[in-house]
Amino acid sequence: MRGGGAAVRSRAVRAGLATRLLAVLSCVLTVEAQLTGVLDDCLCDIESIDDFNTFKIFPKIQKLQERDYFRYYKVNLKRPCPFWADDGHCSIKDCHVEPCPESKIPVGIKAGSSNKYSKAANNSKELEDCEQANKLGAINSTLSNQSKEAFIDWARYDDSQDHFCELDDERSPDAQYVDLLLNPERYTGYKGPSAWRVWNSIYEENCFKPRSVYRPLNPLAPSRGGDDGESFYTWLEGLCLEKRVFYKLISGLHASINLHLCANYLLEETWGKPRWGPNVKEFTRRFDPIETKGEGPRRLKNLYFLYLIELRALSKVAPYFERSVVDLYTGNGHEDAESKALLLDIFRDTKSFHMHFDEKSMFAGDKKGAKSLKEEFRLHFKNISRIMDCVGCDKCRLWGKLQTQGLGTALKILFSEKEIQSLPENSPSKGFQLTRQEIVALVNAFGRLSTSIRELQNFKVLLQQTR
DSSP, rough: OOOHHHHHHHHHHHHHHHHHHHHHHHHHHHHHSSSOSSSSTSOOOOHHHHHHIIIHHHHHHHHHHHHHHHEEEETTTTTTOOOOOOOOOOOGGOOOOOOGGGGGSOOOHHHHHHOOOSSSSOEEEHHHHHHHHHHOOOOOOOOOGGGGHHHHHHOHHHHHHGGGSSOOOOSTTEEEEEEETTOOOOOOOOOOOHHHHHHHHHHHSSSSTTTTTTOTTTTTTTTTTTTTTHHHHHHHSSSOOHHHHHHHHHHHHHHHHHHHHHHSSSEEEEETTTEEOOOHEEEEEEEETTTTHHHHHHHHHHHHHHHHHHHHHHHHHHHHHHSSOOOOSOOHHHHHHHHHHHHHHHHHHHHHSSOOOOOSSSSSSSSHHHHHHHHHHHHHHHHHHHGGGGGGGGGHHHHHHHHHHHHHHHHHHHHHHHHHHHHSSSSOOSSSOOOOHHHHHHHHHHHHHHHHHHHHHHHHHHHHOOO
């Protein structure tokens, strides 16, 4: 009898292992089967994006993010939530953001953010001009010294009407520099009602959705039998292109952030030494087609769509940076030249991609209706940028603000084509300009998307290895 019992247990163990292996195999095959082909609302296929990102973009954008100009980001993490009572900051140690001491910030970056010239003023005329710049407004620290005088006049121009984001006031005493390399985006343990309320507010109040339509996997949605979100997607397909695009951008951003958390997860901590790495179980929970009732692959497709939008913005903004007037100034001439050369190299790659999203298909109706829709689009996104101040985890807030601002900057670029095409070669433009804060956010946000797509390939390999 005992031998028979052992045999039964052995068969049960083998059956259990077989079941788990089949589940993993099913996840791999289903994810790969659903993440292929042409994306909706554009003429680009996922395989082309994977190859382009892996062999051209990812290695270079990683190097660029390590340069001084792009690694230091000034942000105010103390702004109060404008929409509901503050839940209080997360007490989990991994939520903490370590600000960068002023002594570590390159002198050129500090000078630019405090409305001074890129190099120290050495005579009375320069000092006088510097005072004038302080009165008139911020000087863009990306510009070379030869155009600073012309730039003082430009500083009168207020382009807030073109902003898709609520920008932090860099002059606020609460704004601090953060070294992004020392505060990487990863799983912090921040979850529960506070985190859920942020995303729920974004989707329910800012994505042009009526209350009667429920998102897939929404725990507040009434039970609808075997719907599995199909009624939501029927509603979504009935929207105009612009509103569908808006939803896909937000969904893609959400998917990208979730991928970062899965890829940089606290696996164990022994004797105070944490080990971070990819968590296949967490990835499966968030993106497996079966566990998410088909929603996971849809969200990952939206990640690719978002990648295309920001890729298009980079290709469009290239003329702004190709001008000799733009320096990416930090005070280190050699490094500044190398940083600009690397950035221009990435721009050349973005221009070589042959399946870009065509933003001209948006806001293309009658002028009055298109203008009204564009403004509604802009204000909805700006509202989302304000919701980022409601995130309770400082590290999540930091990366949420940066990636939202990066996407907002990309949208600003896409809808400023005429202004970019008419930029003067040797002087600042009154019609279009980017602050250093916007530039840093744009590059790092795209870098995060590039990393997400790369990590997705890694997860496919890890899932196959567990078969």
